Amino acid sequence: MPRTAIWRGSSVAWQQENYITDFSTLTVGKDTYCSIDEADEYVGKTYNRYAPLRVIWSVLDDEEKASYLRTSLTEIENLLFTGAKYDSRQLLAFPRIPSGNSAVYSSLPLGMRLVSHDYSEIPQAVKAAQTENALAIICKECMAQTDKQFMIMQSLGLMKNIKYNKREAGDVGMGDDITGVKQQVSKLTSKTAEKLLRPWLGGLRV
Numbered sequence: 477m478p479r480t481a482i483w484r485g486s487s488v489a490w491q492q493e494n495y496i497t498d499f500s501t502l503t504v505g506k507d508t509y510c511s512i513d514e515a516d517e518y519v520g521k522t523y524n525r526y527a528p529l530r531v532i533w534s535v536l537d538d539e540e541k542a543s544y545l546r547t548s549l550t551e552i553e554n555l556l557f558t559g560a561k562y563d564s565r566q567l568l569a570f571p572r573i574p575s576g577n578s579a580v581y582s583s584l585p586l587g588m589r590l591v592s593h594d595y596s597e598i599p600q601a602v603k604a605a606q607t608e609n610a611l612a613i614i615c616k617e618c619m620a621q622t623d624k625q626f627m628i629m630q631s632l633g634l635m636k637n638i639k640y641n642k643r644e645a646g647d648v649g650m651g652d653d654i655t656g657v658k659q660q661v662s663k664l665t666s667k668t669a670e671k672l673l674r675p676w677l678g679g680l681r682v
Contacts, residue, residue: 501542502542502545502546504598505566505567505568505598506567506568507546507549507567508542508545508546508549508606509549509552509568509570509598509602509603509606510545510598510602510603510604510606510607512538512541512542512545514603514607515533515541515545515603515606515607515610516533516541518603518604518607519533519534519607519611522604529611529614529615532614532618533611533614541610544610544611544613544614545606545607545610547610547613548606548607548609548610548613548665548669549568549606551609551663551664551665552569552602552605552606552609552664552669552673553568553569554663555569555663555664555673555677556677556678557569557570557572557673557676557677557678558572558574558575558676558677558678559572559573559574559575559676560572560573561573562595562596570598570599570602570676571595571596571597571598571599572595572676573595574595601672601673601675602672602673602676604669604672605664605666605668605669605670605672605673606669608666608668608669608672609664609665609666609669611666612664612665612666612667612668612669613665613666616665
C-alpha cells in the first residue's frame, strides 16, 4: 500500500483528474517526467550506496516510488515556466520551447519544426529535478516523524532541556526543525530541484 502521508491536497485532486487507477505504473509525458527506472538510475549515480536517501529509496516498492514521483510532479507543475509547451496538446509543462522561439515554433505542425535544437524531449535536468524533489519529500516525512517522537519524549519528561536546539536535535537523529524557527518558503520541497529548474522558471502558465 502507498504511504498515506502523500495522498493529500492538490496531489489527490491531480490524480483524480487524470484518472490514475494503477498507482504502481507511471507514464512519461502523462503523469511523470521521469520513469521509475530513470529515477533509480539517477539515485544510483548521484548518491553513494550508504547515503541515507539512497538506502530509503532502495527499500521502497514501485508503488511507493511512483507515489512520491507523482507528488513531486504536482509541485513542479504548479510552477510558472518561461517559453511554451512543445505541443499545446501535451498534458505536462515539459517538454518546452524556449522564449523567443515559442510564438512561431508552436504555430507550426510537428513535422515542420526544423530548428537547431530538439525541444521534443524532456530535459534530463527536469527528470533529475523531479527525482530530487521526490527524495526531499521522503526526507521531510522522515523528519516529521522524528520531530513527533521528540515532542512525545519531551512531554514524558525524558528530555527536560526546553532550549534543546536544532543542531542538537540533528546530532541525535531527532530531526532538524523542531524549534519552530521560520525558514524561507519554497514552492518546491527540494532546493536542489529548484536550482535544476532555474533556467525555465519565471514565465507564464502556458
